[in-house]
Amino acid sequence: MTSRAGARKRDTYRHGDLRNALIQAGLELVRDGGPDAVVLREVTRRVGVVPNAAYRHFADRNALLRAVRQAALAQLAAAMETELAALPSADDPAESARARIRALATSYLRFAQAEPGLFRAAFSTSDMADTENASADGPGGLTAFQLLGAALDDLVESGALPLDRRPGAEYFVWSAVHGLAVLLIDGPLRGLLPVQAHEAGQRLMDSIERGI
Amino acid sequence: MTSRAGARKRDTYRHGDLRNALIQAGLELVRDGGPDAVVLREVTRRVGVVPNAAYRHFADRNALLRAVRQAALAQLAAAMETELAALPSADDPAESARARIRALATSYLRFAQAEPGLFRAAFSTSDMADTENASADGPGGLTAFQLLGAALDDLVESGALPLDRRPGAEYFVWSAVHGLAVLLIDGPLRGLLPVQAHEAGQRLMDSIERGI
DNA sequence: TGCGCATTGTGTACAATGTCCACATTGCCG
DNA sequence: CGGCAATGTGGACATTGTACACAATGCGCA
Known part of the structure; x- marks a missing residue:
């Protein structure tokens, strides 16, 4: 029974x-559990392999965590792309760009609330985060950040945003949205009812539009 | 040598x-190390006491962490109060309120960059965060959040902010500032030069003023 | 004054974790 | 087909959080 054993081979x-x-x-x-729940031994246990096997593929528990983080970021990017794709095409290019920004913000906030664990992991530091570097992109090949940048570029192109306001604009938008997301899942706004959270999101996006 | 030993008593x-x-x-x-660096055994080691001694004062490593978090929040609140106190008094109440908001945002961002470890700890989840509940206030008895709320109230009172825009305004402001802070110390903006970070902060505050 | 008891710190123990080292089992390539 | 690099296994060790039983201490009451 070293090689083949009945019907079942030595599976893995x-x-x-x-x-x-x-x-x-x-x-x-x-x-469910956030980054700290990524326990090397538990991970290997689930896959049905001995702990050390992981070391053939990751230098470290941290390296594994990084990979997981990338995957989480990719899922976020995918969610945002999906939301963008579902957007009805508007005639006014300025309105279209604005709508896209709202859609991005909405899906960002929704993702954070629907998958707080993934979201936390995606933005946890741990070591030396690489939020943008590697393959954190979605199916379309753009990271969440790049998607936002593109929408802002279009806003400029459509004439709705003065060019001198463009540089750094994504930092403002992202900061606001990311900040709310964090406050909602970790901060003092944690435990807000979904309706209230949604309302806060709407108000935030209004402010963002004014502030850009 | 059970009781007294030479000059030195059984110190502690x-x-x-x-x-x-x-x-x-x-x-x-x-x-330096963030929340994960709060290792119960190391903490007790530094104080020169056996690990279990901690359990007479904290139910848990988590309870200890919570206490540390409160202390970190208090330091943040203190920094913000200091910044407020250093503000020159303006005649125009609207201008004064705006200046206070900027001062709060500035010190918030500065604290995050000067003490990333404390900042991260202050807003780490771990279990069930209590960012506002207990004694997270500064010397003045107000939490960071409450300081912001007061400034916004004054902005309304001075007539510079329509009343119907007031509700939820602190969420927007805080979100934006907090978001930038996080992006700066953990996110893709990590490692920005101090000058650039400062510039990003200025731009952000401009956008906030417009967006409120 | 002195004694008893709640408080606070100690000692020992255990399971879990990350990681190291030496060894076993493969499949592929010459 | 034989050896070698890649992949997985086993066993070991230091470190961590925490439980349980015990020791020292000092305060309140007799």
Whole structure:
């Protein structure tokens, strides 16, 4: 029974794609429990492999966490792209750009509330975060940040935003949205009713439009 | 040598104020290393006491962390109060209120960059954060959040802010400032030069003033 | 004054975790 | 087909949070 045993082979010595399996398990853990829940031993346990096996694919528990973070960021980017795609096409380019920014903000906030664990992981420091570097992009190949930048560029192009206000604008928009997201899931606004949270989001986006 | 030994008595059986000593040591650790650096055993080690001694004052490592977080929040509030106090008195009440808001935002951002560890700890979740509840206030008895609220109230009173825009305004302001702070110390804006960070802060505050 | 008891700190112990090292099992490539 | 790099296993160790039983201490009451 060293090689083949009845119908069942020795399922997994060569797992095939352990690296990804580990990341997937990590995502599960992070989903409810945040970054700290990504315990190396538990991850490998779920995949049915010995703890040290992880070290063939990640230098560190931290490296694994980084990979999970990238995956979480990718999911966020994907959610934002989806929201963008569902947008009805407007005639007015300025209005269209504004609508896109609202859509991005909305999906960002929604993601944070629907998947707080993933969201926290996506923006946790741990070591030396690489929020933008590697493959944190969505299916469209753009990161969340880049999606926002594009919308802002279009806003300028449509003439709705003076060019001298453009530089740094994404920092303002992102700051506001990210800040609210954090306050909602970790800060004093935690535990707000969904309706109230939604209202806060709407007010925030109004302020953002005025402030850009 | 059970009781008295030479000149030195058995220095610390009754430590006197262990609870606070632990919090203080926790603050040191959090300062460079963030919340995860608050390791119960290391904290007690620094105070020169056995690990379990901590359990006479805190139910949990988490309870200790909560206390440290409160202390960090208090330091933030104190920094903001100081900045407010240093403000020259303006005649125009509207201008004064605006200046106060800027001062609050400035000190908030400055604190985050000067003490990222404390800042991160102050807003880390861990369990069930109590950013506002307990004694997270500064010397003046107001939390950071309340300081902001007061300034906004004055802005309304001075007629510079329509009353119907008041509700929820602090969420917008705080979101924007907090978001930038986080992006600066953890996010993609991490490692920006101080000058650039300052500039981003200025732009942000301009946008906030417009957006309120 | 002196004694008893609640408070506060100690000692020992245990399970869990991250990571190191040496070894085993593969599959692929020459 | 034989060896080698890649991948997974086993066992070990220091560190951590925490539980339980015990010791020292000092305050309140006799």
